[in-house]
Amino acid sequence: MHRAHLARSAGLAALTAALMAAPLAVPATAVTGTPEAEGSLAFTARLDIGNGQRACSGALVDREWILTAASCFADDPAVSLAVPAGSPKLRTTATIGRTDLTTTTGVVRNVVEVVAHPSRDAALVRLNRPVTTVTPVALGTTAAAAGEELKVAGYGRTKTEWAPLKLHSGTFTVDAVNASDVNLTGKDGASVCMGDTGGPALRVAGGQAQLVAVHSRSAQAGCFGVDAAVTSTAAVDTRVDDLRPWIDAKLAAPQFTDFNCDGAEDIAIGDPKATVGGDANAGVVRVVYGGGKGAVELNQDQAYVPGGAEASDWYGEALATFDHNEDGCTDLVVGVPAEDITVGTTVHADAGSVHVLYGAKGGIGTGQAAVDHVQGLGTIAAIKGSASEAGDRFGHAVAAGHTAEGEPYLLIGAPGEDLGTATDAGSAIYLRGSVNTAVNQDKPGYAGDPEASDRFGSAVAGSANHLVIGSPGEAIGTEKNAGGVQILKHALNADKVPAPVLGFDQDADVVSGGAEPGDQFGASVAAVAYRPSGAATATDSIIAVGTPGEDLTVGTADKADAGAVHSLRVTASGTVTQVANIQQEVTDVSGTAEAGDRFGTKVVLANTAPRAVGSPSTLALAVGIPGEALGSVAGAGAIQTFHPLGAAGAYDHWVQPGDASGLGGAPTADHAVGTYLGGSATQLYVGVTNAAPYGVAYALPWGNVTGGRTGAASAATTYKPGTGGLPAAGGQFGRSFG
Template identity: 50%
Template sequence: MSSTRSIRLAALGAAVAAGSLVLSAIPASAVTGGTPVADADTTYAYSAKIVVGDHDRGCSATLVDAEWLMSAASCFADDPAASLAVPAGAPARPTTAIVGRSDLAGTQGAERRIVEIVPRTDRDVVLLRMSRPVTNVTPVALATAAPAAGAEVGFAGYGRTKTEWAPMRLHTGAYNVDSTTATSADVTGKNGQAACAGDTGGPVVFGGKLVGLNSRSFQGGCLEIDAAQTSTAGVISRVDDLAAWLKSTVGRAKITDFNGDGVEDIAIGDPMATVGTHTTAGNVNVVYGGGKGTVRIDQDLDWVAGSAEAGDHFGNNLATVDYNEDGYTDLVVSASEENVGDVVDAGFFDILFGGKSGLGSGPAYRHFEQGAGVGALKTEVAETGDRMGAALAAGTTAAGEPWILAGVPGESAGTLAKAGSAVYVRGDTNVVISQDTSNVPGAAEADDDFGTAVTGDANFIAVGAPGDAIGGDKGAGNLAVFSHKLDANGHPTVVTGMDQDNEKINGAAEAGDKFGAALALVAYRPSGAATATDSILAVGTPGETLTGDGGTTQSAGAGGVYLVHFNADGTWDYLRALTQGTADDDVSGTIEAGDAAGSSLSAVNLAPREVGSATTLKVAVGVPGEDLGTAADAGAVHTFSLMGAAGANDLWVEAGDGDGIPGSPSAGAKIGKSIHFTGTRLYVGLPYGPVATGAVYALPTANVVPGGTSTAATTYQPGQGGIPAGGEYFGYSAR
């Protein structure tokens, strides 16, 4: 194209982009004079129809990953004629995608909600994350070079045709490439074919690979375009050079984002905080990333269930998941010592929904307590000391369906006090799991404490019973593992039970080991697999007695961690134990009595899409009983690789060692009691001091893995950084 023509296109392009959005007030599909796609033709099956709001805008997109579409930024800009800038994060208006459906009246392909926008700043391109993966349509691969001038490329879209405003079928056409720039290409439609309003963001393909997206067009011949306008020229946005951006975007770990702005947020529990005149009522402090403010949440707010009362311990456990799949992270928060009616310490938990202005600006909360609501909980009876919500976990299945798992360790089974149970929430219902549930290994016994620890990932969930007696050894502990596949009774399918007397495990069940007192599961992609089909389970045994230096010293309560690999089919193998070091190895720390290593665990996959490795799969182990010098129970955190051997792959974190926790070791600080690993940070809570109110330190991942370069940590503390003053056990939980 001549430079004059390019300028004219630039001037018209923004208006065309606006038209492609605003004028498609109802679903539109096609290319002027193009070819309607037959149902049996899957050539452009990766095409998608985008609908913004109540059909306020419509455009096209391309499936480039099971969870992600690529489209035009002009589909989402407030005024494309003025600017293509689009905020990152959740869409401003509800947005849906119909993927792989050539006939919009059909049922093939899938329908999904768009929950996140990731814009480019250098061209008319955005990535769109869907609420769930699309597994029945194959994504298109990106080309590695732009087509040369003179090449013919194919394009598709869900825009108007020459005669129809809103045809119900995908259309295709062909361009000649006239010239290219670093980020775009000028094209001319062949045989009277042109991109029309609604085609913006649709695929442009050369040699079966995606080279660009429809961006701008003169729209010659399109419905309601001046008949004097006959030009079929247009501009496409190049994508052949975006493979690295695509890979890094789709491969990152998801973040906590309560207000949907694409910046990581954090919720911090202080379950002993005073609310009004109510001591130990508890609260949660939320810090929105990017300097967007803080909020303190307690049960005296009208959008939170219940009311603040002494001893509720609201905020003692937290979990996060986008439960209603709207692009805003939701907070699951428990008050496990809450009285339900006259029943003392029965406990409950809630989902507090995120929204454009953060927590509380979304839908009304969902409340879970025994004897109310729906599902199995409705028929349950609240009893004194049940402590529902004493442990929480949440996530999504491999298919993308959100779930929540809550421990109820004080639940009685008939006359058996503290046998324990767990509540599994998925969709609009819930089920209760216990050791009396069909096929669950073991049997309910008094003081089993089933539900003391819960964990899960996309493949499996696990429930710990650290009080379980094994072969007469009280408090030896065990656990049960389930898949998300529901059995005939609607319960998660039992995979296995496990204790230290299992022949696969290199150990032995002993009284007081507390096997299963802490759990962490993380999914990963094994070599040869396309997705994260396998999982590694870390099991804490904080009461474990270990042999110290020289093989003679018996260190009671030294504690440790067992690692177990689960295959996709549920079969499993013991990997190894993680402990502190001895004089005979190069592992950090020293095995000592009372360290209680494994009291808390948090695992993370730093590269969820890549084949799992020693550098991507990490676990943080809390060692709250660690004595440092004269400081008893100063505590520490020990990080390990879930795959690589300890020594070269472990790191020790304590106060004042340069990794980010300030000061020097302090007696009773019990560092490691509260830890949470994300894809970007390790959050370490110090609810017991030395800061009187408690504090949380966010340590960048590089600070807590071998070979990383330490940078400044972020401090969260009442009275600082906009967090309201006042606190008791601030940092007891953090998500």
């Protein structure tokens, strides 16, 4: 039977020039059918692509993801449905839960990632923040059947309106179904029009809608602007009932650093002792783009980077990443705690500064202007109200990420901050949207009091649910440098500061052991979101606290600075419980506690599947042991990994240079492996800054360093100055990671 020509039904480049010449002045709405009642089919999304250049529809299938058509994002869908991975080429916003676009119901989100199906006109698009007020539509589990009637919806044209303001729907009859498509015909004049592409075709049973297909192309009879001679209401939709494995795989995949938004994993590596323009120890950050797109250097002599390179700035001593402007490109936080700040004629040595350098499609430095956070300056009250002073070391530690609601946050440690007469009491600045506040032991409800040399803010960490701040110089009674830790919520309390959950030291009931001089409890901290069994999302946090100065008694021998690590769980309600006290003298743990091991100098936590219920196959804790002697090689250093919620010895795995993990080289005296670690949900980063001549860094897949517990082993990556596009220069390459 002759079938009418079916056109792609979105405002795309493949459409006629006449149609493209009339951009949408207001949001476009749907199918030439019946307007939906307010709140009906609330999961249906309206996509504005390129500020009115294109219009599509979609369906919310997860709190962070919309399912739509790949043709909405293809350059020319008549030629190819190929869509580059990463952020959309044109700025895209999604309106969800707003049946009438003239109202303010529902939410508007930025689309920050597009993932096209490899063989169908379907695509998943990720939103910058989760949608919690609209229930996602369920995916149908069986294909549509010939003769079945489906309800279709969208925000495209109607018979009389180019850009209607209401969601419309209509009834279509299924004509035929094949492996990838569903052929439909509209009833009572209903037709799929431009702007409806990607919209849902629904099976409604018992009042519940199930998504079985999304609009791909149609004949468009009766649509505004279509020749009246066209009478066919035929449409072809893309089947999605069998796409659950593809959808689940993408939803479960962890997000990674992507500075240029191209869908390939990138890495930033700090070298704070690198020379810049003759200035020794000025410091650089080297960014290596994934997919073979080369490496670039960031330093303070570049026009994009604030300040100017000076000797001993140590630029890049601390790094962190997040998507601050929520455009889909990862942004880089650079701590410069040794930066000298001049106020009037007075130079405040090591006052410190923090930069936010924005990712963009052309890479860091090609998009939004960088932000320079300096105490006493700018428009952020908490930062401007805290003067730059010598030795503040603002930016000594930085942590960044996104809350459970998807809001970006930044936590900046300034362990040298004086509070009143207490020198080096330490403080931190917390930034989140319009929230900006100083966080320190002078705040109501926080543990302890500001005291000289507490160095609160020496270590900071955060998860989607909680913040963690270490004060390793904290004196507990007369026990100097025993250390302490403060756990906070992101939400502010009545005192307008992050609400305290628990402040504690080793004399507290929540952890084993006791506070002793020089323990440095909280010298390193890590945090990661955790989904407990029975919870729909990752409501809790796992926290690790390093105590590298812990003395251990083995038999009758005192092993000074052998070190230990505590792992704890923080529930959504604020209950904190210790999970494990990890030491090398614990049963079945590899290695032997020795004086000077400093086990716990650095701790890294990872959740390789943040959506899944936490388990030994998804959670990993890496512990640096820089003082470890390997055979007769003193100070070679090593790393051990554990399951942070399990018995220490049950999942212990040893990592050292030259083994199967991909950590290169051979055990070398004073290389101190484990001093500088970083990590993401995909990889553990290891910096060996003492490796001649400039240092070396490694990216080790978590499966490699857990003995396959968190996934199969795969190729590790070595980053070494003088290779892979990195210049043969530096001083301590691999000291920090982002």
